Amino acid sequence: MKKHMLSLVVLTFMTIASVKAQSGLLHFGLKAGANLGKIDGEGYKSGFNLGYHIGGFAQVNFHKGFGVQGELVFSSATVxxxxxxxxxxxxxxxxxxxxxxxxxxxxxxxxxxNIPLGTNRIKLQLGPQFSALVSDKNVFEGVDDAFNGGDVSGVAGLWIQLPIVNISARYIVGFTDVRGKLADQDNWKNQSIQLGVGVTL
Structure with a gap:
């Protein structure tokens, strides 16, 4: 999964760099903020718990503000x-x-x-997210691989682009079962809310 993630990152940014060479409509930036996460599944408490995220992004803007945004984000939350x-x-x-x-x-x-909502300053963001678990998966003593190493999610949110500064809010819902070898019943699916502030270079 991690090898696939690396290949995906390289392919995404090679494509973006190619577009930049042709159009000059590429923007990079950094972002960070709060990450509220939980696992939707039996045996887990239903409330969201505070964490954080930090990362970078690259935007390609096409016709009338419509564009594509790729990101590389490290996120941490407690369940x-x-x-x-x-x-x-x-x-x-x-x-x-x-x-x-x-x-x-x-x-x-x-x-x-990135879909502009009447103005290029406010955009609706929709798309998939591919994630790899980077923390130790052996979180229960005596149980190996309680969690799967990867997750595929859907993302929906808003992006507000101010001069230099950007503000984002998004909801992320997991599509895949992240339960590993711990049990043969129920599904565990990640859910999170991300609130971020960044700078566009």
């Missing part, structure tokens, strides 16, 4: 299990799995369409 997690998944002698905080660190590549 929390319920007090009966070990009973739900029949984990004998694994009481440390109950009421446990788990830090989830992902390296993500969103590829988004």
């Amino acid at each position: 929390k299990t319920t007090s009966d997690f070990s009973e739900i998944y029949q984990l004998d002698n694994l009481n440390d799995a109950n009421d446990k905080k788990i830090k989830m660190n992902y390296l993500s590549v969103p590829i988004l369409a």
Whole structure:
């Protein structure tokens, strides 16, 4: 998965660089902000938990403000299990799995369409996101590979482009089951809200 992610990043930015050479409509930037995450699945608490994200982006603007934006983002969020997690998944002698905080660190590549909403300053962003888990997956003692190493998600949000500064807000919902070898029941799907501020170079 990580090799595929690297290939995707290289291909995306080679394509963007080619467009830049032809059109000169390329913009780079940096961004950072809050990451509110949770896992939608039995045994996990339903509330969002605070984390952070940081990364960079490249925009290609086409006709009348419509464009494509690729990003490389490191995001970190904490998810929390319920007090009966070990009973739900029949984990004998694994009481440390109950009421446990788990830090989830992902390296993500969103590829988004930028759609202007009446003005080039405000854009609707839609597209897929491909993520690789970069933190240690052995989060429960005695259980290997509790989480899958990759995730495919859908992204929807808004991008506000001010002079130099940009503001973003987006909702990310996982399409794939991130549950690894821990159990043979239920699906675990990531959900997150990202609020960010950045600079456009």
